[in-house]
Amino acid sequence: MATKNIKPSLADILFPEARDQQDFAEGILSVPPEQRKLHTETYDFTVGTVVEKLVDQSIFIPHFQRRYVWTDPQASRLIESLIIQCPVPVIYLNQEGNETLSVIDGNQRLTSIKRFLQNEFTLKGLTAYPELEGSRYFELDPRFQRHIQNRTLRCIVILKDTHPQVKFDVFERLNSGATKLTPQELRHGLYFGDLMSLAATVVKENDLLSFLEIKHDKRMKSEELVLRFWALSEDFDSYRKPLSIFINDFAERNRVLSPERKASLKSSFSDVITGVKNLLGPLSFRIFDLDMRVESTFNSALYDALMIGISMLQRKNAVKEISMRDAQQALANLVEKDEKFRKSISIATSDDTQVRYRVDAIVNLFKK
Structure with a gap:
């Protein structure tokens, strides 16, 4: 079976903000009715x-x-x-x-x-x-x-007693400039503190921009990737969509960090990103076929699956000893032959069931 290209839908291309707006709406509905007031x-x-x-x-x-x-x-x-x-x-x-x-x-x-x-x-x-x-x-x-x-x-x-998610929604509604702010840019301002500064530091220390081949990260995408790993890895069993709101909740709880907590978060990210690099090398987080031809240079849903899955295995010292070539072949085979996995990294990627399926698939693929 030939590998199917995983491409954004026409609606995503023509209306790239639609999904973010849906996330904001879902986020408000996740707040208890009595707390939705501004x-x-x-x-x-x-x-x-x-x-x-x-x-x-x-x-x-x-x-x-x-x-x-x-x-x-x-x-x-x-x-x-x-x-x-x-x-x-x-x-x-x-x-x-x-x-x-x-x-x-x-x-x-x-x-x-x-x-x-x-x-x-x-x-x-x-x-x-x-x-x-x-x-x-x-x-x-x-x-x-x-x-x-x-x-x-x-x-x-x-006022400060307004629910944080209601504030986030209001910020987005007022975000009417010529260049609209991304959710991470809004998050960076609303929850600015130790966590946001630490995410920026972690991006630099792990040379994340170079590894992901991001030349200019003016919209804070790399920092959001660090935050989404921390949020999912620490509270994976409680994950509920939308992902944007899940990250917001994590940012609100961790705005102020102790030195010990900072050190723990830094090492958790660097350990896992190193583990993924050791497994897949330059093909980490990419969609590629069995001939190693790259179809997508970065897939954020695959990023979640690999980072969270390898993190789970590292905690149990259960990462399979496998050559990089074999690991790459195993992942390409999973993408080509497991239709459910393909869908989990391409369609409704923030749905609870999709997130859990793709993480479980990576855990099973690379466990001893």
């Missing part, structure tokens, strides 16, 4: 107060936010809107555990206002008050300065 408070902060809070970091721009991209003319028009009392869109903030507020939506606006009040650019491209063209903040008449400082910005704060 807890918010509304504040009208003056511009002066907001800038003070940005300076002392009681309001801050989190890591997942895209960098500042507005031009000076764009920022100038915002300042002009403040002067003519044109309404400014609502700013959305997230209340952190330490009572600071992270910016969910409004980074470009807040950064522009702060830059102007700190005299970092001159006003350009004004239409209502061209007389102010070329002025920095300190050059404006004090009455204009006070007027700008006293303008209010409507801020909606999502």
Whole structure:
């Protein structure tokens, strides 16, 4: 039987975000009904107060936010809107555990206002008050300065007692930039702490980008792969789809780590990735046929199966002693002849039954 190509569906190609959106919806339904409510408070902060809070970091721009991209003319028009009392869109903030507020939506606006009040650019491209063209903040008449400082910005704060998954869903709904953030980029900001920093360190120490032939990992895919291994390996028996939400729960529980816990997580990943490399070498996590012709350079479902399966075997010291060539042939044979395994790494890959089947198949394939 010829090996069937495992390709994404046409819908996945044309609408690549559809599955992520389905995961978000399923994630909300996994939260008890009484906890699905969004807890918010509304504040009208003056511009002066907001800038003070940005300076002392009681309001801050989190890591997942895209960098500042507005031009000076764009920022100038915002300042002009403040002067003519044109309404400014609502700013959305997230209340952190330490009572600071992270910016969910409004980074470009807040950064522009702060830059102007700190005299970092001159006003350009004004239409209502061209007389102010070329002025920095300190050059404006004090009455204009006070007027700008006293303008209010409507801020909606999502309170910390909101369920984390509800917050994640809201972040995704507000994620409307030209380049939408990936679930891992959102996760990195929402749960930033020891775990996210450790994942980035583990990627570097294990040279994961080179091994997976990822030239530029601007969307944090490699860090997500580390997190999904940790989440699945530590609580595999309790796994329930969607996978994205399962990883979120793990990230929430492990935001703060002790030195011992960090060391344990680091070694768990490095031990398993080394074990997989020893078995399959350069063909690790790839789909290939019995002639070693590669059909897919990386398959994330196969990654799960190999990493979790080998991890289980290592804990019992039960990995079969086998040559790399024989291991590669065994895996190619499994993909070609086991239709259920093929489906488990290509269709509805986050379903509980699919995840368990492919992991069990790898365990049986490589156990002593």
